[in-house]
Amino acid sequence: MTSTLEMTTGTGDFGLGVGDGLAEAVVDHSAIQDNVRTLVAQAGVPLMAVVKADAFGHGAVPVARSCLAAGASWLGVTRIGEGVELRRAGITAPMLAWLYDPASADLARAHTIDLSVSSAADLAAVARSHGPQPAHIHLKLDTGMHRSGCPGEDWARLARSSAELERAGIVRVVGIWSHLSHGGQPGAIATHRQLLMFGAGVAIARGAGLHPTVTHLANTAAVQSNPALTRHDLVRVGAGLFGIGEGLRPALTLRTRVVQVRRVAAGRGVGYNHAQRTTRDTHLALVPIGYADGIPRAAAGRAEVWVRDRRAPLIGEVSMDQVVVDVGPEPVAVGDPVVVFGPGVLGEPTARDWARWTDTNEHEIYTGIGQRVPRRHVRQVTGEPSTEGAAA
Structure with a gap:
């Protein structure tokens, strides 16, 4: 079985049906359906799937169909x-x-x-x-x-x-x-x-x-x-559909890619107001996703992303369209995949991590993902697009 994270970050090609290829939110419907089945079993009564706010940013129509197929009433x-x-x-x-x-x-x-x-x-x-x-x-x-x-x-x-x-x-x-x-x-x-x-x-x-x-x-x-x-x-379940809760599977992976890399000496200020400075000779990677896409400004100086099989911290302020990542002495390459958050199975940050770093909850992290980030709907078990469509 190929995990969604492996499937979507294995190459630099996102294969998006819409958008410009700079970022995407991959929604794993096998996780959503597993969560529905788990919660129906825990409740012991019919379940109302709460798909408000575009299904917490995951895509209301495809999510609703998956929930009903998995047993929601x-x-x-x-x-x-x-x-x-x-x-x-x-x-x-x-x-x-x-x-x-x-x-x-x-x-x-x-x-x-x-x-x-x-x-x-x-x-x-x-x-x-x-x-x-x-x-x-x-x-x-x-x-x-x-x-x-x-x-x-x-x-x-x-x-x-x-x-x-x-x-x-x-x-x-x-x-x-x-x-x-x-x-x-x-x-x-x-x-x-x-x-x-x-x-x-x-x-x-x-x-x-x-x-x-x-x-x-x-x-x-x-x-x-x-x-x-x-x-x-009847029970009403919203957050749990998307993996917010104990023993449930997060369903969304937010991905982007490196668009620039530069070597910077120690002591250099980064971004607006030089809010942070490099503490060593290092490589800085520019990532084309910012607060207009749902990256909280409060994440500056706290959050990390996943690149080249390791976590790397954000450095400097979060801009509207981009963030800078300190990737350390070993450079990364333009086009390398970056996972902002995912299910955590490989060690990548999760939405729960981002909620902790920014003093909020996972609900706000998911619903804050901007509209210019396309949603791509997949099923983990096959790696194929779901019947709901390639993008929503």
Whole structure:
């Protein structure tokens, strides 16, 4: 079996279908599908694959197809437009959107996208949308995250109003849901408070005459840390699809190449403001990827990349389009592959490393990859492009 990293860095030829050949993000669908299967097994209930933000920068349409093929039952998006993109690609799986302009409820109904409802205003907007069938909604209860969802004091009223509209054939309450502030951590008092409040909220809704098909609370962290208490009828997994979590496989490798090499004496300033200086006679490699492509400026002086089978540090400030790498006394060559981050199987940096170096999380590292970096979709087991297309 040839790993994605070996396959894509074996030569200097990226073979891109689009773009200029300076960088690419290789998305390994075998890793995504392995992660889906692992998380379905851990949860023991159906899984909603959350493919918001272009599937965390991995490519929403091909990722959604891979997730469904591997056993996901639902898809989750933040915005209605994200769901419309999937529908226009021919994807028909049940889908939920939860952050939207109420005036767009007609668009969601037209594309059979379920909507989250957190307030009387949300409910009224959905009820005003037009269509031959009831609008499908999921009532969201704020169980203590204090971010979105219906406050507890308004919940009974929202449940009763929803039940009235359901009896009138205007809406169908498909689900009741909430979100955990501490990822289901078993020892967190907040988790147990949320579990109790969610259970009470579901009971109140049923007492009002609602019979939801699914109740859902758990995210990736909860599935992995506390599935027995948090899973309910459905789990929502986003981060875990892409290898963020324990025992999961990172699915994306960000690659570029060396475009210039020069020998520089010790004590020379590098880049803007000479933020760093060389500490020895060394070789500096210019790499054509910068903060416009998702390299955080906070990485300056901290981060490393993989070149010539070794890690080499960034030196100087991160520019919009390029960074400089100190490769040491032994030079590299123009055209040599550079892995910014990957799964880590060869020792290359990972997205988790970059998150640590820049005081953020892996989610931000992935979603920050710029649009001018083409995504190439492959399957590790064959080394061939996936059926979703060579680039997205």
